[in-house]
Amino acid sequence: MMYAPYSTDRPSTTTKRFHMGGPDGKRSVGEFTAIAGTMLLSLAGAADPLPPDATYRPLPLPLDAVKANDEAEKPQVMQRQQEVLNQRYDLSNRPIAGVMMPGGRKPVQAAVRVKLPPGVTLG
Numbered sequence: 001m002m003y004a005p006y007s008t009d010r011p012s013t014t015t016k017r018f019h020m021g022g023p024d025g026k027r028s029v030g031e032f033t034a035i036a037g038t039m040l041l042s043l044a045g046a047a048d049p050l051p052p053d054a055t056y057r058p059l060p061l062p063l064d065a066v067k068a069n070d071e072a073e074k075p076q077v078m079q080r081q082q083e084v085l086n087q088r089y090d091l092s093n094r095p096i097a098g099v100m101m102p103g104g105r106k107p108v109q110a111a112v113r114v115k116l117p118p119g120v121t122l123g
Contacts, residue, residue, distance in 0.1 A: 089113050 059066050085091060095107030112122065 088115055090115060 061069075090111075090113045094110045096110045099108040100106065101108055116122070
């Protein structure tokens with residue numbers, strides 16, 4: 001029997017492809033357990049133990065004090081991160097003449113920028 005393209009009287013193959021169950025159409029105990037477990041976990045995740053006015057993590061100090069401490073530590077953190085970047089990468093400005101990144105605002109940098117550990121090569 002031949003069917004016309006895009007015919008609506010053609011048997012559907014999607015029902016078999018997405019069918020969950022045995023040959024008799026019934027779900028197994030394992031499938032039922034998996035579905036029930038997923039539903040229970042989703043309900044447990046929806047229950048929020050923190051009141052709406054609480055922060056994500058409880059702070060040991062008032063928010064103003066924590067913010068002041070973070071702002072005071074920022075220069076040391078930034079310096080430490082800059083040292084890590086300088087240790088791992090060549091951050092010198094060596095643009096390729098006439099080659100710009102998409103948008104035309106920044107030049108594309110030349111050569112490999114990562115600093116490899118001693119004894120390691122790119123080849």
